[in-house]
Amino acid sequence: MSKITSKLDAAEKKILRQIYWRSFTLYSAVTPAKQGASGFEYSMLPVINHFYKGHDDAKKAAMVRQMSYFNTNLAMAPFIMGVTASMEKQNAKSKDFNVESINAIKTSLMGPLAGIGDSLFWGVLRVIAAGIAVSLAESGNLLAPIIFLLLFNIPVQLVRWYGGQLGYTLGSTYIEDLYKKDLINIMTKAASIVGLMMVGAMTSSMVKFSIKWNMVLGGKTILKTQSMLDQIFIGLLPLAITLLCFYLLKKKNVSLNWLILGAIVISVGLALVGIV
Amino acid sequence: MYEAFAVAIVVFLTVGGQELLGFTMLGRPIVIGPLIGILLGDVKTGLLVGASLETIFMGIVNIGGASAAEPGLASALAVAFAIKLHGGLGVALPLAIPLGIIGLQIKTLLYVAVVGPFASRFDSLAAAGKQKQIVRLHFGLWGLQWFLYALIPFFAMLVGSGATQAVLKLIPNVIVHGLTVAGNVLPAVGMAMLMKILWDKNISVFYFLGFLIVAYFKIPLIAVAVMGFIIAILIAQRDMQVHTLEQKMSTVAAAPSTSKPVSKDEQENDAFFD
Numbered sequence: 001m002s003k004i005t006s007k008l009d010a011a012e013k014k015i016l017r018q019i020y021w022r023s024f025t026l027y028s029a030v031t032p033a034k035q036g037a038s039g040f041e042y043s044m045l046p047v048i049n050h051f052y053k054g055h056d057d058a059k060k061a062a063m064v065r066q067m068s069y070f071n072t073n074l075a076m077a078p079f080i081m082g083v084t085a086s087m088e089k090q091n092a093k094s095k096d097f098n099v100e101s102i103n104a105i106k107t108s109l110m111g112p113l114a115g116i117g118d119s120l121f122w123g124v125l126r127v128i129a130a131g132i133a134v135s136l137a138e139s140g141n142l143l144a145p146i147i148f149l150l151l152f153n154i155p156v157q158l159v160r161w162y163g164g165q166l167g168y169t170l171g172s173t174y175i176e177d178l179y180k181k182d183l184i185n186i187m188t189k190a191a192s193i194v195g196l197m198m199v200g201a202m203t204s205s206m207v208k209f210s211i212k213w214n215m216v217l218g219g220k221t222i223l224k225t226q227s228m229l230d231q232i233f234i235g236l237l238p239l240a241i242t243l244l245c246f247y248l249l250k251k252k253n254v255s256l257n258w259l260i261l262g263a264i265v266i267s268v269g270l271a272l273v274g275i276v
Numbered sequence: 277m278y279e280a281f282a283v284a285i286v287v288f289l290t291v292g293g294q295e296l297l298g299f300t301m302l303g304r305p306i307v308i309g310p311l312i313g314i315l316l317g318d319v320k321t322g323l324l325v326g327a328s329l330e331t332i333f334m335g336i337v338n339i340g341g342a343s344a345a346e347p348g349l350a351s352a353l354a355v356a357f358a359i360k361l362h363g364g365l366g367v368a369l370p371l372a373i374p375l376g377i378i379g380l381q382i383k384t385l386l387y388v389a390v391v392g393p394f395a396s397r398f399d400s401l402a403a404a405g406k407q408k409q410i411v412r413l414h415f416g417l418w419g420l421q422w423f424l425y426a427l428i429p430f431f432a433m434l435v436g437s438g439a440t441q442a443v444l445k446l447i448p449n450v451i452v453h454g455l456t457v458a459g460n461v462l463p464a465v466g467m468a469m470l471m472k473i474l475w476d477k478n479i480s481v482f483y484f485l486g487f488l489i490v491a492y493f494k495i496p497l498i499a500v501a502v503m504g505f506i507i508a509i510l511i512a513q514r515d516m517q518v519h520t521l522e523q524k525m526s527t528v529a530a531a532p533s534t535s536k537p538v539s540k541d542e543q544e545n546d547a548f549f550d
Binding site for chain 1 (some may be wrong): 404487
């Protein structure tokens with residue numbers, strides 16, 4: 001931390017701390033038209049008040065500028081706010097700064113960072129945290145929810161804390177650099193590998209489906225269906241069911257609610273005829 | 277009355293709370309389940325049903341404001357009813373799925389009809405430079421929206437438990453068994469949702485690796501996560517090497533011909549900032 005913020009003065013450090021805390025409330029008052037606009041504005045108020053002190057018109061203009069459509073992954077938001085704050089600072093200092101570029105950069109960062117954040121934090125980190133917590137809860141461990149929250153939030157809060165500082169000190173050139181080095185793609189791929197392995201592991205430990213029906217001939221059981229299936233490959237049916245769901249979701253665009261309903265109806269139907 | 281209050285407050289503080297506290301995952305079933313369990317005096321059921329609902333709702337996340345269900349309200353009520361009616365997942369599941377869908381509809385309604393109209397108010401306040409009012413509205417809308425949302429579990433608990441019990445009694449055992457089977461199958465849907473986010477042909481083998489090592493070697497999930505990290509680091513290192521090598525090759529190849537002013541990287545950056 002000291003490395004990143006060593007060149008900043010006390011007021012700037014304070015602003016970055018305020019961005020970190022205020023950006024928690026980014027989606028407190030989400031509107032369909034502008035998503036997290038009011039939260040972004042609230043987070044940027046310290047920046048605006050500091051750099052446009054005594055210039056009321058410039059202050060109002062900045063407030064209008066920051067009350068614009070904003071939607072990204074929450075963990076990534078402080079980074080974008082840091083970049084935006086550094087641009088507002090430049091705008092306050094120099095007269096020939098292109099004001100429009102502030103919202104242009106902000107908007108151009110939202111999409112890609114939301115994509116990375118969603119797959120990294122929602123797709124991978126949350127899944128790992130929940131997977132571990134669920135297995136603890138199933139063995140009756142009351143610490144499960146606390147461990148879930150810590151496993152998810154410690155990395156997210158670190159990204160939020162340092163993200164704001166990085167965004168502010170490195171400014172808009174930084175993200176360009178990341179793309180140039182292809183770092184983002186490499187990181188996303190690495191994270192997806194961990195995520196997919198976890199999803200595979202959880203498919204095995206959480207999806208349960210076994211067949212009760214056995215082939216009976218003349219009062220003698222001649223084929224125990226489930227143990228035969230287990231000899232072929234353990235967990236063959238849960239794996240097949242999961243892959244079928246994935247296929248229906250991805251290739252056939254079946255909606256999630258239909259899939260859930262279908263799973264319930266088929267399960268009850270199979271129970272009625274005594275197969276499961 | 278106490279139960280209705282308890283469940284309503286849990287919904288307000290977790291489902292609403294996570295919107296105020298940066299999606300810190302307070303509103304997930306794995307958190308809400310034990311919390312309701314503690315307040316209603318049956319921690320074990322809360323913990324177990326919460327864990328089962330977490331696996332079912334695992335794939336349901338709020339991405340860009342779009343979702344398929346709201347797991348928070350669903351798990352709070354389903355766990356509360358499971359405790360009150362001394363049932364397990366068999367009671368919770370048939371309640372949780374429809375409640376999740378209803379919850380999302382109401383959440384969307386509040387967001388469009390209650391908070392939505394204030395978008396222009398925010399704009400005019402910003403133009404007038406009225407910071408205090410913006411802050412007040414920002415937090416006030418949060419409180420209003422989630423207070424209204426918390427009324428649903430309050431009244432559902434107040435009037436719903438007798439009716440729910442009567443209906444549940446009518447369900448024959450074989451169907452309850454079928455619903456329990458469904459509860460064990462439904463995580464497949466959640467996993468499929470996650471695979472939709474993460475799947476890529478080049479890395480899809482790792483899904484099967486994860487499945488295999490748990491199915492045959494019964495490795496705990498935390499160990500799978502660590503193994504995944506090790507593999508991911510190795511692959512990232514290799515990718516970095518390949519990438520630097522490619523860059524070296526392209527600079528060597530591009531060096532003699534000065535007629536190409538725009539490199540591939542610059543083109544990509546241009547497209548990104550367009």
